[in-house]
Amino acid sequence: MSPATPLTRRTFTFSASAAIAGASRSLLHAQTPPGNRSLINGVQFGLQPFCYHDLPMIPENRPALFDRLVQNGMGMVELHATWVEPRFTTPGVSARQAREKLRDWRLHAPDDHYLKIRQEAAALGISIFTYYINFNDTMPDEEVDAIFRGAKLLGARGCVGSYGLAQAQRLIPFPARHGMVLGLHNHDNLSDPDAFSSEASIVKGLSFSNDFKATLDTRHFTAANGDCLGFLERHHERVSSVHLGDRRKNNGRSTPFGEGDAPIIEILRMIRDNKWPIMALLEFEHGTLRPAVPEVRLMFDYCKRAVV
Amino acid sequence: MNTRRFLIPVLAVTIALAVLHGQSQSPPRQDYDLAYIGPPLADPVMQHSKETYVLFGCAYCHGMNLVARGEATDLMHSALVGRDENANLIGPLLRAGIPQTAKLSPMPQFSDLSNAQIVDITRYIHYARQLGRYKELFEAKALGSGNAATGKAYADQHCRSCHQGVTDLSQAAKKYSRPSLTAKMLHPDFLDRPASWKLDQLHDTTTAEARQRHAHLLENYTESDVANLLAWLESLK
Structure with a gap:
């Protein structure tokens, strides 16, 4: 099959099953360092823990999160701040008070807090690729700096979150101060001119700073009728990761991998064959009756078949 | 969507049976997320509806028990869900989604679902809302401070069109303690009786409408409504 031949599910399954039989043997014997247990044939996979929909994203559950990542064969994670920062929303504390306490904590958080988490992850062969946090106008500059500082201590290469063009513009000076990048993560809200949703909006955001990188969410981009393959072809040098998942076009629903319109197989092969340093972070929101770990395993298997 | 004959009796029965374990159902498989989805409901039809709600991703954002996650709409208190009758509002919304929104992610559209799947999802939403609203209202602290005149109004x-006169209601107030009266007002006993599909009862519109009416009231009562109604009922003693 030539690279240009369109993939159908049948042809993919046929060719992948033949390939995986041989490749799995070599994978078994591969001496990959622990942090790269999910580096597969040149594609570095990781996980956005939203996939574990049943696991509240709180610090107390971080050991369970790391345990699940290991079970799922993941050596990389995009860690949401809520797994890291203490919660102050206890009974009797107003939302405003909790927000102020969190700000104060961020400004004075000891290095050890972050370093310990980094060590927890590293001991299990997990590296923290990015730190996910939704920057907003309630955060003064010193708080944004504190967040970048914490992310750096965690070993993250950058911060990423859900915000729009205006917030991104405000964040221009921050990544350089910390030797990091800022990820621009798209959703599919085409009705909001401030939102990252279309190719044009992401490109506009990227133009603000060379320290900005796209975190291309393939589910949302597909739902917004974007062309994931075209985007990668044109802008791969500005893409640090993809949030890899499936949805149907025209603001359609999330689906298990292979049942929607996102070209997951083609995206992964494009990353593999061009040796792009683009992380493939699995993230999905489709419903399932299976527990989260087996579900992630199934979706990850789908991806592995695409790159072996 | 003509589902009224089916939807309301099933809802009413399953609310009452929800506390019972579904002994008639097959034990869950190992690859079934029992911890997240919960034990099987007594009514297999409602269990199927719940699983449909989960399978199409509704639970991911709106919560298994309608406790919303992130920016998703709170279906437990949504006015649209409260006004919905037999998917007449929820159905079209599911099919179209909400593309125009100030939220980060618009509500997706589910135009590829069948009518039966839309009905299943809607049925579970109403079921979960009725369970949740019952709990909220029954446990509300302000129920002792109602106004009888407002309750009468x-x-x-809302009640007199079916409850002609006040005799039966005044008897109820005399007969039951405050907690029992509250429970029976929110969820009258007759709702627990399974609807019959015998031909001579198939077109019993009176009972069907009563079920629909009480389900609708339960989903839309405010704490004040319940407090005022209780105050009025107790004034009839």
């Missing part, structure tokens, strides 16, 4: 508007 509410009853005149």
Whole structure:
């Protein structure tokens, strides 16, 4: 099959099953360092823990999160701040008070807090690729700096979150101060001119700073009728990761991998064959009756078949 | 969507049976997320509806028990869900989604679902809302501070068309303690009786409408409504 031949599910399954039989043997014997247990044939996979929909994203559950990542064969994670920062929303504390306490904590958080988490992850062969946090106008500059500082201590290469063009513009000076990048993560809200949703909006955001990188969410981009393959072809040098998942076009629903319109197989092969340093972070929101770990395993298997 | 004959009796029965374990159902498989989805409901039809709600990703954002996650709409208190009758509002919304929104992610559209799947999802939403609202209202702290006159006015508007006169209601107030009266007002006993599909009862519109009416009231009562109604009922003693 030539690279240009369109993939159908049948042809993919046929060719992948033949390939995986041989490749799995070599994978078994591969001496990959622990942090790269999910580096597969040149594609570095990781996980956005939203996939574990049943696991509240709180610090107390971080050991369970790391345990699940290991079970799922993941050596990389995009860690949401809520797994890291203490919660102050206890009974009797107003939302405003909790927000102020969190700000104060961020400004004075000891290095050890972050370093310990980094060590927890590293001991299990997990590296923290990015730190996910939704920057907003309630955060003064010193708080944004504190967040970048914490992310750096965690070993993250950058911060990423859900915000729009205006917030991104405000964040221009921050990544350089910390030797990091800022990820621009798209959703599919085409009705909001401030939102990252279309190719044009992401490109506009990227133009603000060379320290900005796209975190291309393939589910949302597909739902917004974007062309994931075209985007990668044109802008791969500005893409640090993809949030890899499936949805149907025209603001359609999330689906298990292979049942929607996102070209997951083609995206992964494009990353593999061009040796792009683009992380493939699995993230999905489709419903399932299976527990989260087996579900992630199934979706990850789908991806592995695409790159072996 | 003509589902009224089916939807309401099933809802009413399953609310009552929800506390019972579904002994008639097959034990869950190992690859079934029992911890997240919960034990099987007594009514297999409602269990199927719940699983449909989960499978199409509704639970991911709106919560298994309608406790919303992130920016998703709170279906437990949504006015649209409260006004919905037999998917007449939820159905079209599911099919179209909400593309125009100030939220980060618009509500997706589910135009590829069948009518039966839309009905399943809607049925579970109403079921979960009725369970949740019952719990909220029953445990509300303000139920002791109602106004009888306001309660009477509410009853005149919402109850009297079926409850002609006040005799049966005054008897109820005399017969039951405050907690029992609250429970029976929120969820009258007759709702627990399974609907019959015998031909001679198939077109019993009176009972069907009563079920629909009480389900609708339960989903839309405010704490004040319940407090006022209780105050009025107790004034009839």
